[in-house]
Amino acid sequence: MVGIVMVSHSKTLAEGVVELARLVAGECPMAAAGGLEDGSFGTSYEKIEAAIDSVYSDDGVIVIMDMGSSCMTTEMVIENMEGKRVEMVDCPMVEGAVAAAAESEGGASLDEVKQAAMEAAGEAKF
Amino acid sequence: MTDSKKVIEIIKVMAEIIHENAQFLTDLDAPIGDNDHGINMDRGFQKVLSDLPGVEKDDIGAILKKTGMDLVSTVGGSSGPLYGTAFMKAGAAVAGKYEINSSDFVAIMEAAVGGVQLRGKAEKGEKTMIDAMIPALEAIKKGVSEGKSPAAFLADGVAAAKEGVEYTKTIIATKGRASYVGERSIGHQDPGATSFTLLLESIAALY
Numbered sequence: 540m541v542g543i544v545m546v547s548h549s550k551t552l553a554e555g556v557v558e559l560a561r562l563v564a565g566e567c568p569m570a571a572a573g574g575l576e577d578g579s580f581g582t583s584y585e586k587i588e589a590a591i592d593s594v595y596s597d598d599g600v601i602v603i604m605d606m607g608s609s610c611m612t613t614e615m616v617i618e619n620m621e622g623k624r625v626e627m628v629d630c631p632m633v634e635g636a637v638a639a640a641a642e643s644e645g646g647a648s649l650d651e652v653k654q655a656a657m658e659a660a661g662e663a664k665f
Numbered sequence: 666m667t668d669s670k671k672v673i674e675i676i677k678v679m680a681e682i683i684h685e686n687a688q689f690l691t692d693l694d695a696p697i698g699d700n701d702h703g704i705n706m707d708r709g710f711q712k713v714l715s716d717l718p719g720v721e722k723d724d725i726g727a728i729l730k731k732t733g734m735d736l737v738s739t740v741g742g743s744s745g746p747l748y749g750t751a752f753m754k755a756g757a758a759v760a761g762k763y764e765i766n767s768s769d770f771v772a773i774m775e776a777a778v779g780g781v782q783l784r785g786k787a788e789k790g791e792k793t794m795i796d797a798m799i800p801a802l803e804a805i806k807k808g809v810s811e812g813k814s815p816a817a818f819l820a821d822g823v824a825a826a827k828e829g830v831e832y833t834k835t836i837i838a839t840k841g842r843a844s845y846v847g848e849r850s851i852g853h854q855d856p857g858a859t860s861f862t863l864l865l866e867s868i869a870a871l872y
Binding site: 579 | 740784
């Protein structure tokens with residue numbers, strides 16, 4: 540199954556989105572990388588790296604970020620993971636994570652999971 | 666010529682100046698950003714400082730690379746990957762060198778500014794550190810090509826960076842966190858442009 544990592548400046552936000560996505564897809568490997576080591580706000584290179592490693596398999600991993608440094612720090616982590624199948628997805632955090640988790644649990648490929656997350660951006664809430 | 670020992674001294678001054686200005690930088694960030702620039706930069710440079718003894722005997726490229734890696738892993742905000750990339754690219758530009766001259770310094774600055782643009786995808790006029798970096802780089806390049814001394818071309822660079830900081834007060838942020846406050850960002854100077862100027866001043870202070 541394709542792993543999913545949520546990166547946020549906030550520990551509770553990253554964990555909360557994982558929690559929510561687990562309601563839809565409890566089997567999908569998901570990990571949160573939110574906040575700094577000491578629990579304060581920010582994005583941690585080490586936490587993102589560890590979260591990706593914790594859900595990594597040959598099927599690959601997608602990473603969903605909140606904004607700003609989350610994206611730039613994730614980009615640097617991925618650049619230093621040569622040969623691994625890890626991709627960032629530009630999508631809304633909640634909708635993207637839920638769509639990706641459901642797709643991953645259904646046995647979809649990395650590209651399909653990524654596509655599902657990206658399509659979530661165009662869906663109206665009401 | 667500048668050797669590894671002097672580069673270590675410069676980085677120590679950078680850490681000191683960032684520490685002294687931590688509250689100032691954070692206060693600049695409060696109205697237009699997320700109120701953490703100084704705290705973040707200080708945390709990063711304190712880590713850099715504590716790791717300096719381990720790279721004292723290394724070449725300048727390795728010292729700059731280590732500095733960049735420390736910033737990436739400890740800063741926690743956008744300035745982490747931005748300055749981290751700047752220092753790492755700067756290090757790559759002088760890899761293996763134990764002594765550098767003025768043209769090497771131009772290469773360092775070009776690599777650093779290029780690194781920030783690559784990472785942050787910012788252009789001039791978006792109210793970011795780039796608005797101080799590009800004018801500083803141009804002034805330094807000009808000074809070096811005219812055969813000026815390091816003290817003189819660094820002074821030109823600092824003056825251009827300061828003008829860049831002033832310019833950021835007049836424009837609306839269209840990149841980074843400050844873009845969320847839109848027009849309300851006018852009148853405020855960019856914290857990243859300010860911290861870059863402080864770092865350049867730290868270098869100039871030793872020439």
